[in-house]
Amino acid sequence: MALPDADTARDLLRHMLRIRAFEDACAELYSATKIRGFLHLYNGEEAIAAGVIPLLDAQDAIVATYREHGHALVRGVDMGAVMAEMFGMQEGCSRGRGGSMHLFDAAARLYGGNAIVAGGLPLAVGLALADAMQQRPQLSACFFGEGAAAEGEFHESLNLAALWRLPVLFVCENNQYAMGTALARSEAETDIHLKARSYGLASAAVDGMDLLAVREAAQTAIDHVRGGHGPYLLECHTFRFRAHSMFDGQLYRDKSEIERWRARDPIDLFEREARNLRLLADDARAALQAEVDAEVAAAVAFAEAGTPEPVDRLMRDVYTDTPA
Amino acid sequence: MNAATLTYREAMRQALRQALADDPRVFLMGEDIGRYGGCYAVSKGLLEEFGEERIRDTPLSESAFTGAGIGAALGGMRPIVEIMTVNFSLLALDQILNNAATLRHMSGGQVSVPLVIRMATGAGRQLAAQHSHSLEGWYAHIPGLKVVAPATVTDARHMLAAALADPDPVIVFEHVMLYNAEGPLEAVEAVPLTGAAVRRPGRDLTLITYGGSLPKVLAAAEQLAADGIEAEVIDLRCLRPLDDATLMASVGRTRRAVIVDEGWRSGSLAAEISARIVEQVFYDLDAPPARVCSAEVPVPYPKHLEDAALPQVDGIVAATRGVLGRG
Numbered sequence: 001m002a003l004p005d006a007d008t009a010r011d012l013l014r015h016m017l018r019i020r021a022f023e024d025a026c027a028e029l030y031s032a033t034k035i036r037g038f039l040h041l042y043n044g045e046e047a048i049a050a051g052v053i054p055l056l057d058a059q060d061a062i063v064a065t066y067r068e069h070g071h072a073l074v075r076g077v078d079m080g081a082v083m084a085e086m087f088g089m090q091e092g093c094s095r096g097r098g099g100s101m102h103l104f105d106a107a108a109r110l111y112g113g114n115a116i117v118a119g120g121l122p123l124a125v126g127l128a129l130a131d132a133m134q135q136r137p138q139l140s141a142c143f144f145g146e147g148a149a150a151e152g153e154f155h156e157s158l159n160l161a162a163l164w165r166l167p168v169l170f171v172c173e174n175n176q177y178a179m180g181t182a183l184a185r186s187e188a189e190t191d192i193h194l195k196a197r198s199y200g201l202a203s204a205a206v207d208g209m210d211l212l213a214v215r216e217a218a219q220t221a222i223d224h225v226r227g228g229h230g231p232y233l234l235e236c237h238t239f240r241f242r243a244h245s246m247f248d249g250q251l252y253r254d255k256s257e258i259e260r261w262r263a264r265d266p267i268d269l270f271e272r273e274a275r276n277l278r279l280l281a282d283d284a285r286a287a288l289q290a291e292v293d294a295e296v297a298a299a300v301a302f303a304e305a306g307t308p309e310p311v312d313r314l315m316r317d318v319y320t321d322t323p324a
Numbered sequence: 325m326n327a328a329t330l331t332y333r334e335a336m337r338q339a340l341r342q343a344l345a346d347d348p349r350v351f352l353m354g355e356d357i358g359r360y361g362g363c364y365a366v367s368k369g370l371l372e373e374f375g376e377e378r379i380r381d382t383p384l385s386e387s388a389f390t391g392a393g394i395g396a397a398l399g400g401m402r403p404i405v406e407i408m409t410v411n412f413s414l415l416a417l418d419q420i421l422n423n424a425a426t427l428r429h430m431s432g433g434q435v436s437v438p439l440v441i442r443m444a445t446g447a448g449r450q451l452a453a454q455h456s457h458s459l460e461g462w463y464a465h466i467p468g469l470k471v472v473a474p475a476t477v478t479d480a481r482h483m484l485a486a487a488l489a490d491p492d493p494v495i496v497f498e499h500v501m502l503y504n505a506e507g508p509l510e511a512v513e514a515v516p517l518t519g520a521a522v523r524r525p526g527r528d529l530t531l532i533t534y535g536g537s538l539p540k541v542l543a544a545a546e547q548l549a550a551d552g553i554e555a556e557v558i559d560l561r562c563l564r565p566l567d568d569a570t571l572m573a574s575v576g577r578t579r580r581a582v583i584v585d586e587g588w589r590s591g592s593l594a595a596e597i598s599a600r601i602v603e604q605v606f607y608d609l610d611a612p613p614a615r616v617c618s619a620e621v622p623v624p625y626p627k628h629l630e631d632a633a634l635p636q637v638d639g640i641v642a643a644t645r646g647v648l649g650r651g
Contacts (some may be wrong), residue, residue: 061399097433104431111398112431116422123423126395126403133351133401140395147469153418163383164331282486312409320466320491 009279010288012211015050016267017285019043022079023242025296026069026086026100030246034304035086038115040067041101044209044241047266048173052141055222057110059109060141061131062126066101066115067173069142069242077105078315079295080302089306090191096277096309097317117178118151121170125157128166128231139167139225146235147178149192152282155199158233162200165230169221170196172235173208179244180252192236196233208236209261211270220256241265295311327508335480336366336498336507340404343488344374347402350488351378353389362410364444364503367468377534390416390441394424394493397439402488407443410459410497422602424493425468436491440484445473446499446536446586447634453622456630460497464563471564472533473497477507479515483619486517497563499536499586508541514534520567522574526556529647532571532597533534534560537584537635544640555644563593568611571597572604579610580647584635614643 004012023041030039042049047072053062054238055296064071072082077093086100094104094113102113111127114120124142126187131138149172172192176183183190193203202224206217214236221232239261243250251257276281330338334549343350347414358381361368371379382389386407393405413420423435447456463469470492474483480498487494494517523538524545533541538559543557553608556574560566581601585594594615601613619633645651 034485063395092432096432098430102430106431106434111435112421112427116418119391119422121416122391122419123395123398125388126392126397127399128395129392129395130399130401135541136401152385156383156385157391159383160385160388162394173622209369235611280404281628317429317431318437319430319470 001216003277004279006279009274010284011054012048012050012294013267013271013274013280013285014288015054015074015289016071016132016211016270018079018295019046019210020267021296022069022073022082022299025300027242028050029086030302035100036102037099038066040245041240042067044068044261044266045173045175045212045238046070047089047199047211047270048171048208048238050238051211052171052218053214055218056141057138059111059136059138061111061124061127061138063111063120063127063140064113064143065120065145066141067145068113069100070105072103072105072110075105075108075110077103077110078110079299083299083303085304087303087306088308089303090309091302091306092283107238108249108282118148118153120144121153121157124168125166128161128168129164132166137226139222141169141171141172143171145174145178146176146183146192148172150186157230158196158199158201158231161231163290164216165228168231168233169225170233172233173238174235175238175240177253178270180248182252191279193233193235201231202229203235203239205235208238209264209266209269211266212273221322260303325615327510329506329508330477332477332505333364333366333503335477336484337368337370339481339484340367340370341373343404343484344370344378347488350404351380351401351404352404352406353380353382353393355382355408357381357406359515362406366498366503370415382617384470386412386415387419391419391423391437391448393441394419394427394437397437398435399606402438404440404442404488407441409455410443410445411457412441413456413608416514416592420469421466421611425466428492429468430567437493438491439493440487440496441493442496442498444500445497446501447623447630448501448536450625450627450630452625453630456623458618460563461585461587461591462597463495466595468492469564470494470562471497472562473499473560474500475502475514475538475559475561478510478512480514481509482512483517486515488518489543497535500534505539518565518567519568520561521559522556522570523559524555524557526554526578528554529582529586529644530556530558530574530578531640531644532558532560533581533584535586537586540635541584541640544644547641548590548644553644555650566597566600568600568604571601576605579608581613582616582640582643582647583613584616584640586618586635588620589615590620592617611647611649614647616640626629
């Protein structure tokens with residue numbers, strides 16, 4: 001695929017900076033007890049959402065995991081609505097009912113934030129089945145961690161998608177650790193994309209810290225799926241820079257390993273490469289950072305000004321016909 | 325008017341056929357529903373009539389194909405997922421509880437899951453302890469689901485359409501001992517999805533049951549009538565939501581109740597109904613509610629032990645006499 005033009009390069013950097021700044025703000029707000037529950041941050045993995053999602057069409061569906069703030073933001077869900085969701089306010093993108101792990105936006109065809117590992121894969125298969133049966137040209141993109149490969153639903157879903165040649169783009173965000181368990185401590189075969197081959201899926205692995213590499217691999221995968229050749233699994237090697245959630249002493253991994261990956265920060269890598277390619281001006285990042293910081297501040301203010309849902313509406317949305 | 329007589333299986337098949345014919349969004353998905361014709365032959369012939377696109381044989385992947393049904397429902401289809409037996413549905417419980425029952429709420433009301441899941445339930449065919457249980461009560465515990473158990477040919481014929489018309493996930497339990505049962509198909513166009521039905525009026529006490537136990541309860545009522553005891557028989561039809569109004573109107577009048585439930589007694593649907601009776605019509609009661617449930621044992625294979633584990637007519641009659649003080 002051709003290199004992005006200057007405008008696109010700016011957009012891609014902006015996507016990653018927005019995610020990073022949003023996540024850092026969430027960590028602070030968690031410490032300030034404005035955000036509660038579990039909070040899984042995407043720092044370090046930004047190049048995947050930013051590399052894949054802008055290549056999707058508006059009508060494509062997305063199913064993500066409990067580490068999905070970045071996917072929602074890149075997809076275009078309003079940052080204020082995402083932050084309000086963190087705060088549990090009814091202005092949140094899931095009306096406050098879901099929280100960090102369950103971001104939804106039906107208009108953006110974002111079908112959650114699924115917090116059961118591998119639980120989103122069957123949904124993506126079904127969304128793709130609905131598209132195929134209704135002769136719609138779109139695909140379903142399903143993001144999940146490498147930990148999902150140990151679950152039966154991963155294997156069942158890959159097989160079903162391949163058997164029925166459904167338009168599913170499986171994106172494995174292999175951040176090396178399923179919570180605190182290193183991949184090699186839970187799988188004999190640690191190449192996730194090879195598992196996909198055994199089910200008859202096309203697949204590839206890519207450096208998930210390299211945004212342009214992710215983008216190129218994703219375009220190949222998307223072309224494959226859109227071409228009617230069945231599902232595709234793209235494995236992206238990455239690393240989360242922060243703890244699994246907010247209660248994690250990170251005793252399971254060495255500081256040196258974290259530092260080694262941090263040295264390949266996807267934002268820095270992309271900025272450097274784009275500047276070398278003369279796609280970005282030297283001062284572009286600073287200008288974008290200022291924009292993004294302002295957006296995050298506005299999102300936090302929006303969430304702070306949010307309104308808790310009245311308790312007398314507790315029972316709404318259990319069933320479709322429950323009166324509001 | 326003479327009603328046509330047909331089997332429960334044939335009624336269910338007619339319901340499926342009509343659903344497929346009426347709505348191009350409807351399709352069937354499950355294990356051995358197509359080429360094989362359905363584990364209990366309910367879907368026999370539908371593959372030839374509607375084709376592989378809409379009668380989808382699946383791999384033995386309960387979680388994936390149930391979840392795919394949820395996804396397809398999100399995507400605008402009206403899937404009917406068949407799970408061979410309720411015991412196998414445990415392999416799909418993640419999808420049923422964590423997604424089907426939950427997505428509407430978790431999304432703040434942005435999405436609905438118009439999915440129908442059919443499954444066989446219950447004992448009586450000597451299928452032992454992994455194919456014979458009645459776990460309807462577990463599903464009836466879950467907010468976000470509707471749970472129905474058609475017990476008559478007419479309900480088998482028409483409840484599916486009501487389930488498909490519902491915007492939320494509906495689980496349809498079909499008791500394995502009903503498939504061969506013949507009964508009259510009443511001349512109705514439709515039946516409601518929810519609400520209990522009085523299957524036999526009576527003044528002396530209320531027998532409350534559902535699904536595969538209904539024929540046993542009706543047989544018990546017949547025996548009791550020979551002794552001058554007029555039992556009212558209520559078929560719950562819908563296990564979630566429960567029709568408290570019909571139950572309490574009956575029990576409030578007869579002042580006595582026996583609940584017959586093929587599930588295990590502890591934590592059962594019968595326990596829930598008993599609690600509701602005590603909560604709502606306690607001061608109208610002349611005796612404590614009684615329960616006839618399955619023995620708390622995994623269902624055994626030998627016929628005599630299986631029979632002994634399940635609610636039977638004699639036990640229902642005995643429990644009824646006990647509640648009437650005529651044991």
